[in-house]
Amino acid sequence: MSETETIAAISTPPGEGGIGIIRISGDQALAVGAKILRQRSGNPVTTWPERKVRLGYVVTAEDDPIDEVIYFYFKKNRSYTGEDVLEIQGHGGYQNLKRILSTILQAGARAAEPGEFTQRAFLNGRLDLAQAEAVIDLIRSRTDLAQKIALNQLRGSLSGVIKEQEDKLLALLVPIEGALDFPEDEIPDLERSKAQKEIQAIRSNVANLLAGAERGIILRDAATVVIAGRPNVGKSSLLNQLLGEERAIVTPIPGTTRDFVSEIIDLEGVPIRLIDTAGVRASVDPVEKAGVEKAYRLMAEADLILVIFDAATPLTTEDRELITFLAEKQPIIVLNKTDLPVKLPTAFFPTALPGAKIRSISALTGEGIPALKAEIRQAIMGTGGSEEQPVLVTRIRHQEALKEALGLLDLVAQGLEEQLSEDLLAVNLRASLEALGRITGRSVSDEIIKEIFSQFCIGK
Ligand code: GDP
Numbered sequence: 001m002s003e004t005e006t007i008a009a010i011s012t013p014p015g016e017g018g019i020g021i022i023r024i025s026g027d028q029a030l031a032v033g034a035k036i037l038r039q040r041s042g043n044p045v046t047t048w049p050e051r052k053v054r055l056g057y058v059v060t061a062e063d064d065p066i067d068e069v070i071y072f073y074f075k076k077n078r079s080y081t082g083e084d085v086l087e088i089q090g091h092g093g094y095q096n097l098k099r100i101l102s103t104i105l106q107a108g109a110r111a112a113e114p115g116e117f118t119q120r121a122f123l124n125g126r127l128d129l130a131q132a133e134a135v136i137d138l139i140r141s142r143t144d145l146a147q148k149i150a151l152n153q154l155r156g157s158l159s160g161v162i163k164e165q166e167d168k169l170l171a172l173l174v175p176i177e178g179a180l181d182f183p184e185d186e187i188p189d190l191e192r193s194k195a196q197k198e199i200q201a202i203r204s205n206v207a208n209l210l211a212g213a214e215r216g217i218i219l220r221d222a223a224t225v226v227i228a229g230r231p232n233v234g235k236s237s238l239l240n241q242l243l244g245e246e247r248a249i250v251t252p253i254p255g256t257t258r259d260f261v262s263e264i265i266d267l268e269g270v271p272i273r274l275i276d277t278a279g280v281r282a283s284v285d286p287v288e289k290a291g292v293e294k295a296y297r298l299m300a301e302a303d304l305i306l307v308i309f310d311a312a313t314p315l316t317t318e319d320r321e322l323i324t325f326l327a328e329k330q331p332i333i334v335l336n337k338t339d340l341p342v343k344l345p346t347a348f349f350p351t352a353l354p355g356a357k358i359r360s361i362s363a364l365t366g367e368g369i370p371a372l373k374a375e376i377r378q379a380i381m382g383t384g385g386s387e388e389q390p391v392l393v394t395r396i397r398h399q400e401a402l403k404e405a406l407g408l409l410d411l412v413a414q415g416l417e418e419q420l421s422e423d424l425l426a427v428n429l430r431a432s433l434e435a436l437g438r439i440t441g442r443s444v445s446d447e448i449i450k451e452i453f454s455q456f457c458i459g460k
Helices: 029-036 094-106 116-123 129-140 144-154 157-181 189-211 213-221 235-243 286-301 317-328 348-352 369-381 396-417 422-440 446-454
Strands: 007-010 017-025 037-039 054-059 065-074 085-092 223-228 261-267 270-276 304-310 332-336 357-360
Touching: 007 094, 007 116, 017 029, 017 094, 017 116, 029 037, 029 065, 029 085, 029 094, 037 065, 054 094, 065 094, 085 094, 116 129, 116 446, 129 144, 129 157, 129 422, 129 446, 144 157, 144 213, 157 189, 157 422, 189 213, 189 396, 213 270, 213 369, 213 396, 223 235, 223 286, 223 369, 235 261, 235 270, 235 304, 235 332, 235 369, 261 369, 270 369, 286 317, 304 317, 304 369, 332 369, 357 369, 396 422
Parallel strands: 223 270, 223 304, 304 332, 332 357
Antiparallel strands: 007 017, 017 085, 037 054, 054 065, 065 085, 261 270
16 A cells, blocks of 8 residues: 555544544654653553543644543554554543644644545545445434334445355356357357256346345435425424424414424434425415425425315315326325314315325324324335335435446346356346446446545545
């Protein structure tokens, strides 16, 4: 490994905390440490026992103490980044940590870019790309389930399955490419039928991963659920019920929720982004008109729409317009205010929106809310329990690579069937290997790597 710049960053979030952590990684980590750290006695630090916690001081270039700290050292190849790492834990105040960091930078380290520690871990082979992505997913996970899946991926669950398929593809590719180099050794027919079996096995593993991807992506990203309905039907009240606490402002004046309220809830492990739209109604007020247009746009892009009707009033023209718009959308119809005498012709809905689920609730009393929550979860995740499957694909990037690999494997299978020549088989085999390699980072461009790590926080 050639010498790389030594980097440093505050790894804990800004603000007050019991401790604050600063990490230094690179060949000069100890040289920097020797300049800025002193033993408790005030003497310079001369020995760096590995993985041993020691107490000391960080000092300025003029030897003035800044903070009392503990520090420990991880040797190259035995650290997170794969480089020499010195970790310093000081008191967790922003000013304090900022001063320590600036002393470290003066002593020769450079401020780390977002995700640069993990990027180095990847470049040094400590993690593959899917594992590195799992690090940021773990940090950002919003539900227990998402957190569990991210940890599984960090521990190599997805990478392991991909690696197995890569190995099998290589095992097929090597003799074919060998045969290309030595054309007199034709692959016998028997080998072709064996290869066909192998390809089918790989194909089925890739297809299995793809089958759970839509759900996995939702578990990582959150599904968007839009709450729609004309003004005053109880959208804000429902949002509050779903949130379990008062957040949106509820008012009896129609059309007041102009700016959209968006909140994330944890529906038994499924993160759901709830958006309360402005009341959908014909309006001449330009601000409100823009809001209504945006509400329709949000509905068009949503994973699911909850359309609310006021069961205590007859159907209005606005209600009907909304129903027409929703004809193709498979919304959940929510009949609200069922604590009041029902005036809405509810029998109308099954014909107007065939196939849509209907739920009666009272956003005032909470009646029907648990059943509605279960309905939302099922509409998003389906009834299968595949979110519990041990290896789940959770990123569109991985899904795309798998789709591409699957298409190429089909071409290989077809080619084997049609007695296609070895050189053409090899092209598609190699391409499917490349597609899978984009997931683990074995075959991925520098731009993609840069793009992935730029989404990380500084200090990770
Ligand atoms: P939005 O304009 O659709 O967001 O409607 P709001 O949530 O602001 O509710 C409008 C009015 O209806 C408020 O006065 C609510 O208290 C009332 N409301 C909402 N849900 C119910 C309900 O289930 N039963 C009754 N009786 N009133 C409700």
